[in-house]
Amino acid sequence: MVTTSQSTPEPTWLTIIRLLRWNKPAGRLILMIPALWAIFLAAKGTPPLPLIGVIILGTLATSATGCVINDLWDRDIDPQVERTRTRPLAEKSLSIKIGIVIALIALGCAAILAFYLNSLSFWLCVAAVPIIICYPLAKRFFPIPQLVLSLAWGFAVLISWTAVTAKLEDATWILWGATISWTLGFDTVYAMSDREDDQKIGINSSALFFGKYAADAVGIFFLLTGGLLGYLAVILELNFCFWITLGIAIIGWIIQDLRLRSDEIPRSTYGEIFGQNVWLGFILLCGMILGWLN
Numbered sequence: 291m292v293t294t295s296q297s298t299p300e301p302t303w304l305t306i307i308r309l310l311r312w313n314k315p316a317g318r319l320i321l322m323i324p325a326l327w328a329i330f331l332a333a334k335g336t337p338p339l340p341l342i343g344v345i346i347l348g349t350l351a352t353s354a355t356g357c358v359i360n361d362l363w364d365r366d367i368d369p370q371v372e373r374t375r376t377r378p379l380a381e382k383s384l385s386i387k388i389g390i391v392i393a394l395i396a397l398g399c400a401a402i403l404a405f406y407l408n409s410l411s412f413w414l415c416v417a418a419v420p421i422i423i424c425y426p427l428a429k430r431f432f433p434i435p436q437l438v439l440s441l442a443w444g445f446a447v448l449i450s451w452t453a454v455t456a457k458l459e460d461a462t463w464i465l466w467g468a469t470i471s472w473t474l475g476f477d478t479v480y481a482m483s484d485r486e487d488d489q490k491i492g493i494n495s496s497a498l499f500f501g502k503y504a505a506d507a508v509g510i511f512f513l514l515t516g517g518l519l520g521y522l523a524v525i526l527e528l529n530f531c532f533w534i535t536l537g538i539a540i541i542g543w544i545i546q547d548l549r550l551r552s553d554e555i556p557r558s559t560y561g562e563i564f565g566q567n568v569w570l571g572f573i574l575l576c577g578m579i580l581g582w583l584n
Contacts, residue, residue, distance in 0.1 A: 309378045310354040322349040323571035324469040328450035335582030351400035358393040363426035371487040411453040418445035429493045436496040440473035468518035475511035476567040483560035505550035512543035528581030535577025
């Protein structure tokens with residue numbers, strides 16, 4: 291007796307989860323980290339709990355919006371890249387119409403949360419929207435599209451900091467700079483896994499722009515991140531707890547940079563380094579919270 295088996299179609303709700311990238315939490319958490327850095331530093335370690343909730347939900351909604359918009363723009367490019375060819379819009383398991391509806395719902399949720407914030411933070415949220423929408427287009431004409439993503443990440447700092455203080459301060463911009471350099475570092479690593487496909491398609495990335503010096507560029511970005519965070523700690527007079535976590539992060543970045551200089555690097559290494567930066571970001575967050583203790 292011969293039996294045949296047919297693969298069970300994926301439930302639509304699970305396909306939507308994949309569209310929002312909620313099945314890959316690292317990318318959601320790595321946007322949340324700079325926002326949490328900002329509110330805990332601005333509030334000297336003790337932000338209001340409701341604000342923490344708004345910021346966490348806001349980053350999830352914003353990240354979801356960005357992911358769907360990215361996939362809508364790249365639905366003809368993603369099938370040509372090994373890492374992205376199974377995304378729902380690329381494999382046509384969801385229609386473009388459904389993608390647009392989901393993007394609008396996610397953006398609407400982010401907008402509702404933005405109304406909880408003060409006027410400066412609200413308008414910073416508004417200012418971030420064009421960058422979120424246009425970022426996926428940057429790879430088509432801008433040589434370092436990861437810089438555009440980094441600027442979008444930087445808004446997480448500006449919005450969250452002003453949500454606490456209702457003003458932009460010198461320390462805000464230092465943290466903003468650290469976030470941009472950190473994002474350039476880990477996202478260049480992420481782009482290194484797609485170099486062959488990107489070059490074949492003819493789209494830009496920081497990994498292609500820096501070429502054989504990509505590992506050097508990543509090292510410089512991480513070095514700049516550590517330097518700016520150290521400078522910020524001096525200005526804010528954070529205690530030794532933060533310096534311990536910063537030391538851990540710097541050691542982690544050095545190890546990552548050395549791995550990138552190996553002659554033969556498995557493609558999985560790039561994803562591993564990206565994921566490690568999530569952990570390093572949360573370690574730094576712990577230092578920022580404990581750094582205010584007397």
